[in-house]
Amino acid sequence: EAQVTQNPRYLITVTGKKLTVTCSQNMNHEYMSWYRQDPGLGLRQIYYSMNVEVTDKGDVPEGYKVSRKEKRNFPLILESPSPNQTSLYFCASSLRGFNYGYTFGSGTRLTVV
Amino acid sequence: AQSVTQPDIHITVSEGASLELRCNYSYGATPYLFWYVQSPGQGLQLLLKYFSGDTLVQGIKGFEAEFKRSQSSFNLRKPSVHWSDAAEYFCAVGDPSGGSYIPTFGRGTSLIVHP
Numbered sequence: 001e002a003q004v005t006q007n008p009r010y011l012i013t014v015t016g017k018k019l020t021v022t023c024s025q026n027m028n029h030e031y032m033s034w035y036r037q038d039p040g041l042g043l044r045q046i047y048y049s050m051n052v053e054v055t056d057k058g059d060v061p062e063g064y065k066v067s068r069k070e071k072r073n074f075p076l077i078l079e080s081p082s083p084n085q086t087s088l089y090f091c092a093s094s095l096r097g098f099n100y101g102y103t104f105g106s107g108t109r110l111t112v113v
Numbered sequence: 114a115q116s117v118t119q120p121d122i123h124i125t126v127s128e129g130a131s132l133e134l135r136c137n138y139s140y141g142a143t144p145y146l147f148w149y150v151q152s153p154g155q156g157l158q159l160l161l162k163y164f165s166g167d168t169l170v171q172g173i174k175g176f177e178a179e180f181k182r183s184q185s186s187f188n189l190r191k192p193s194v195h196w197s198d199a200a201e202y203f204c205a206v207g208d209p210s211g212g213s214y215i216p217t218f219g220r221g222t223s224l225i226v227h228p
Contacts (some may be wrong), residue, residue: 031214041218043157043203058215090156092201099145099207099216104156 002027005090006105013081013112021076021108023091031094032074033058033102034066036087043090048098049074081112114204115140119219126194127227134189134222136204145207146187148178149217152200160202163187164209174198199226 004025013019026031033048035058045058049068063085065077074093078085088109092102116139126132138144147166149157161172168180178189187204201223207216 040220043218045215092157099209101145101147101159101162101207102149102157102216104124104149104158106156107154 002103004091004093004103004105005088006108008108010109011111013110015082015092015112016080019078019081020043021078021089021091021110021112023074023105024072025074025091025103026072027070027092027093027095027103029093029095029103031073031096031098032068033092033094033098034076035066035090035092036060037090037107038087046076046088046089053060078110083112086110086112115144115208117204117217117219118204119204120204121222122220123223123225125225125227127169128196132189132191132198132224134202134204134224136187136189136219138176138185138187138204138206140185140206140208141166141219142210143180143182145208145209145216147205148176148187148189149171149203149205149218150174150200151221152201157203158210160189161178165171194224196226196228200223 007022007097011034035043044060047066049055118137125216150159163170191212201221204219205216
């Protein structure tokens with residue numbers, strides 16, 4: 001089944017403890033992206049990647065890192081999480097480009113205390 | 114830069130009634146247009162998309178949307194709503210010119226379905 005898989009689905013962590021949210025897609029998509037979703041703010045893009053080793057900042061990149069060493073994987077790294085990063089995170093991928101529509105993962109609900 | 118507005122934060126309908134969710138965009142030409150649905154606890158799923166051609170677009174789950182250039186709108190419709198349609202709906206706009214790589218999402222409309 002074609003899908004974007006995120007792990008974990010739920011995570012509670014403490015301030016300052018480094019964490020990684022994994023994202024993997026099995027559709028051979030070149031384009032991948034991370035979003036965060038917050039009440040009243042909608043979806044905001046954190047980082048995106050247009051191919052292996054090609055990444056760029058989205059609208060809200062502060063406090064996050066990404067890497068794209070393989071086509072299928074696009075992990076999101078929080079080096080020193082803070083409570084304002086408590087959010088619902090989505091990974092998404094696209095075959096033709098971001099403007100052609102996404103396939104989204106099921107989301108990761110992160111709570112930083 | 115493109116922008117998109119979903120004027121209704123919440124919409125409440127009775128099961129079996131018809132539905133129309135509004136989406137207005139701002140863009141200099143004809144954009145790419147999308148509707149996504151987010152069921153509780155799930156990621157977003159693409160319902161339908163418009164790139165060009167026929168302005169009435171059919172999607173999954175019995176939804177359709179109509180592109181109206183004169184009104185800069187791309188409203189989502191369904192003739193008879195089912196309780197399982199209760200979800201958050203997002204309209205999104207993409208830039209065909211390549212001026213922006215990133216689509217813009219509306220803030221969403223929450224659909225409540227009464228039995």
